[in-house]
Amino acid sequence: MLVLSRRVGERLVIGDNIVITVIDVRSDGVRIGIDAPREVQVNRAEVLEAVEKANAAAAAAADDDAVEALRALRPGSERRPEA
Incomplete structure (x- = not known):
């Protein structure tokens, strides 16, 4: 430094x-x-740390149904009929 x-x-x-x-x-x-x-991104370190913590907590709290619901929101994620 x-x-x-x-x-x-x-x-x-x-x-x-x-x-x-x-x-x-x-x-x-x-x-x-x-x-x-x-x-060029300029951020305060404590803000980045808080966002990372919140994202990690949200990811840990997500259950399989929530993950599938989010995946369904992605463009091109329409399910194709199974053959």
């Missing part, structure tokens, strides 16, 4: 097209601005 010290208004450049700017420094945290292309 690279650790840097920055002051308000100073920037970090990642690659050719991501710029991180220190906006404000307070006793309880730092505000940063992130300028990145639309195709």
